[in-house]
Structures are given as structure tokens and as C-alpha cells.
Amino acid sequence: MDYQKILESIAEEVKPLVKKGKVADYIPALAKVDINQFAMSVITIDGAEFHTGDTKMNFSIQSISKVFTFALAFRELQDRIWSRVGREPSGNPFNSLIQLEKENGIPRNPFINAGALVITDMLFDIADNPRQKLLETIKLLSGGADISYNKLIAESERANGFRNAALANFLKSHQNIKHDIEEVLNLYFCHCSIEMNTRELAKSFLFLANGGVNPEDNHQILTLSQSKRLNAMMTTCGSYDEAGDFAFRVGLPGKSGVGGGIAAVIPGKLAVAVWSPGLNAKGNSLAGIKALELFTTKTGVSVF
Ligand code: DON
Numbered sequence: 001m002d003y004q005k006i007l008e009s010i011a012e013e014v015k016p017l018v019k020k021g022k023v024a025d026y027i028p029a030l031a032k033v034d035i036n037q038f039a040m041s042v043i044t045i046d047g048a049e050f051h052t053g054d055t056k057m058n059f060s061i062q063s064i065s066k067v068f069t070f071a072l073a074f075r076e077l078q079d080r081i082w083s084r085v086g087r088e089p090s091g092n093p094f095n096s097l098i099q100l101e102k103e104n105g106i107p108r109n110p111f112i113n114a115g116a117l118v119i120t121d122m123l124f125d126i127a128d129n130p131r132q133k134l135l136e137t138i139k140l141l142s143g144g145a146d147i148s149y150n151k152l153i154a155e156s157e158r159a160n161g162f163r164n165a166a167l168a169n170f171l172k173s174h175q176n177i178k179h180d181i182e183e184v185l186n187l188y189f190c191h192c193s194i195e196m197n198t199r200e201l202a203k204s205f206l207f208l209a210n211g212g213v214n215p216e217d218n219h220q221i222l223t224l225s226q227s228k229r230l231n232a233m234m235t236t237c238g239s240y241d242e243a244g245d246f247a248f249r250v251g252l253p254g255k256s257g258v259g260g261g262i263a264a265v266i267p268g269k270l271a272v273a274v275w276s277p278g279l280n281a282k283g284n285s286l287a288g289i290k291a292l293e294l295f296t297t298k299t300g301v302s303v304f
Contacts, residue, residue, distance in 0.1 A: 001299060003042050007052040010294045011038060014276070014287040021278020021286035024258040029156035030060060033260075035278045040291055041198035044270040045206060045215040051199060058195040059275050060153055062257030063094065065191040066116045067205070067234065068138055073110075073119045074226055076126040084122070084176055085115045087233055094240045094283060095163045097170065105174025109237040111255065114167045117177065120188045124179045131190055138194065141204035143216055145196070153193040154186075161189060192257075201263050201273035208234075208253070209265040231267060235303070239289075242282040249293040251302030260285040264292055266301055 018038050025031035039053035073081055090099060090108040100107065100114055107115035123130035131149075139147045157164075168185055171177045177184055196204070207214045212227030214220075222230065234253035239246040239262075246254060252272075254264030260277035262285055272295060276287035296302045 003048075003050040003299075004052075006295065006298045007040050007042065007050055009298070010040065010291050011052045013294060014038065014291050017287040017290055018276050018278060021260075021276070021280055023260070023277045024062075024279060024283070026160065027153065027157045027258070028160060029150075029153040030259065033059070033277045038276045038287055038291075039198040040272070040274045041202040042270055042272045042295075043199070043202040043206060045210045045268070047216070049199070054275075055198045057275075058197050059261055059277065060150060060192070060257070060259035061194050061196050061201065061261055062192045062259040063111065063116070064201065064255050064257040064261050064263055065194050066111050066119070067208075067230070067255045067263070068134060068141075069116065069119050069123060069191055070110045070233075071222060071230060072126065072134065072137060073122045074230065075222055077122060081110075081119070081122065085110050085118050087237075089236045089243050091241050095167075097163070097167060100167065100170055105171055105176045107171075109233060111233070111237045112240065113164055114171060117164065117168050117171060117184060117188055120191065121177045121179050121184045123187065124183070131187055134191055135194070138196075138204055140219065141207060141214060141221070142196065142200040143203050145200045145203075147194060147196060147200070149190050150193040150195050154189040157189045157192065158185065161185065164188065196261075198261070198273040198275050201261060202271045205263045205265055205271035205273065209267055209269060209271050211267075228267075231265065234264075239284050240282060242280075242284050246284075246289065247304075250289065251296050251304050252292065253303065254292065256284040256288070258283050260288060262288045262292060267303065269301065
């Protein structure tokens with residue numbers, strides 16, 4: 001399979017879409033990002049790499065960070081997490097408050113904002129310095145890249161994150177946030193503001209294509225069963241109320257973020273990361289979803 005040729009033809013085909021989306025503007029610091037950018041990286045579990053576009057550009061990974069926070073919590077706390085968060089798609093926007101009241105403060109899944117806040121709260125139980133632990137884990141997964149978060153973006157979101165603050169307070173009223181709300185929100189905004197490029201992102205998702213084991217150093221991040229389950233959750237909940245359409249069009253476990261990134265895996269084969277900051281109405285990258293759809297169509301692979 002000539003992945004390089006496929007990536008180049010995809011980059012050409014999605015060009016007209018790149019400018020058509022809308023950058024996330026509810027986080028003021030993200031509203032300034034130039035919409036006219038596209039990058040895509042494929043890395044196989046054998047270490048072969050293929051890239052096209054602005055693959056050296058760092059972008060805000062936003063909700064894609066929830067895969068890493070969830071992986072850490074799942075590894076350390078195992079099935080104990082399920083008393084505090086569900087594993088059903090929400091069918092609602094990622095920042096919705098509506099189900100939480102009817103469902104006793106138990107978020108539907110770890111990828112919507114409410115669920116991710118609960119997972120962030122759990123990180124304080126598994127590490128003295130959860131921020132450092134998270135950054136070190138991602139650094140290890142990405143093959144030693146210099147991973148950091150963007151303080152300006154984190155602060156910009158903190159200053160405007162009224163919905164997340166409301167969710168955190170409501171969760172606390174149900175005792176589903178154990179730690180200090182300010183600390184939990186700060187860590188949440190910090191992990192959302194982590195910056196990576198598509199190469200680093202594809203690399204750090206490879207363990208999910210390889211049964212939970214980082215193929216580069218054979219380090220076991222998750223058990224085979226946990227890795228399969230995380231992939232199942234990305235398939236059903238990874239792109240919020242667009243997860244059905246994503247499965248229909250792309251057919252891979254994947255996770256999106258409002259920075260315009262999407263990371264996905266083909267179990268047993270490869271990880272793929274795409275970035276284009278223009279979003280569709282559901283908050284997912286417009287050109288990014290199309291690029292992944294073209295990738296599975298042109299390669300003929302899918303988990304289905
Ligand atoms: O909490 C938020 O709203 C953002 N930090 C993350 C949202 C996000 O990336 C949803 N993705 N599509």
C-alpha cells in the first residue's frame with residue numbers, strides 16, 4: 001500500500017474544504033488560529049511514517065487529551081472508575097449539561113466534558129503531581145517529544161469556561177468531584193491546551209493500535225482488554241453527537257478536539273492523525289473528517 005501517495009491525493013482533495021469550517025471561537029485564544037492549514041500523518045506499528053502538509057505545526061489537542069487522561073485513570077483505577085462515569089454515547093453536544101441532572105451527576109462517558117472532568121478529578125488520586133505525570137506519559141508515548149501545554153490558551157479558556165465551571169459545580173453537588181473545583185478545572189484546561197503536531201499525535205496513539213503496548217519500546221500502557229475497550233469507547237463516543245456519522249463515514253475508533261485535530265487507529269496496523277482547524281457545527285474538523293473518510297475508502301480498511 002502506497003500510503004504516501006494516498007496522503008498526497010487526500011491533501012489535494014480536501015483543499016476546498018479547509019477554508020469552509022469555522023475555528024473554535026468560544027475559547028478566545030483559539031479564535032486567532034489561521035484556518036488555512038492541513039496536516040496528516042500515518043505511522044504504522046512497524047515504525048514506518050508517512051506525512052503530508054503542515055505536520056511540524058503544533059496545535060491545541062483539546063479533547064484528544066481526554067484519551068490520555070482516561071488511559072491513565074483506567075490503568076491505575078481499573079474498573080473502579082465505572083461507578084462514577086458511564087460508557088454510553090450521549091447523543092448531545094460535548095459541553096451539554098442536560099443529562100447530568102436527570103442521571104444523578106453520573107456523566108454518560110469519559111469524553112464529554114462532564115465525564116472528562118470526573119476523570120481529571122481521579123488523576124489527583126493517582127499522582128501527587130498529576131499534570132507532570134500526564135505530560136511525562138504523553139512524552140513517553142510520543143517517543144520523547146517535548147510535550148507542553150499552552151498557558152495562554154489554558155488561561156483564556158479558564159477565564160471563559162463558564163459551562164465547564166457549571167458542570168464541575170454540579171458534579172460536586174453530587175459528590176462526583178472529590179477534589180477542589182478550582183484545581184480540577186485548572187488541570188482540565190491545562191490538559192486541553194497541550195500542543196502537539198500530527199506526527200507526535202499519531203505516534204502517541206500507536207499503543208492503541210498495538211493492543212495497549214507502545215511498539216517503540218514495548219512498554220505496556222494498558223492491558224489488551226483495556227485497550228480494546230478504550231477503542232470501543234472512541235468508536236461510540238469519540239466524536240460526540242457525530243459519533244454515528246463518524247463510524248458510518250470513517251469506520252475507525254477516533255477522537256476529535258475543537259483545536260481541529262482528530263486521531264484514529266486501525267488496530268493491528270497503524271495510527272493516523274489529521275489536523276485542520278476549521279470545524280463543522282458539531283465541533284469536529286470539517287476537512288479532518290473528510291480526510292479520514294477518504295483514507296479508509298482509498299486504503300479499503302476499516303474495523304467493520
Ligand atoms: O472544554 C472544552 O470545551 C474544550 N477544552 C474541549 C472541547 C473539545 O475539544 C470538544 N471537541 N470536539
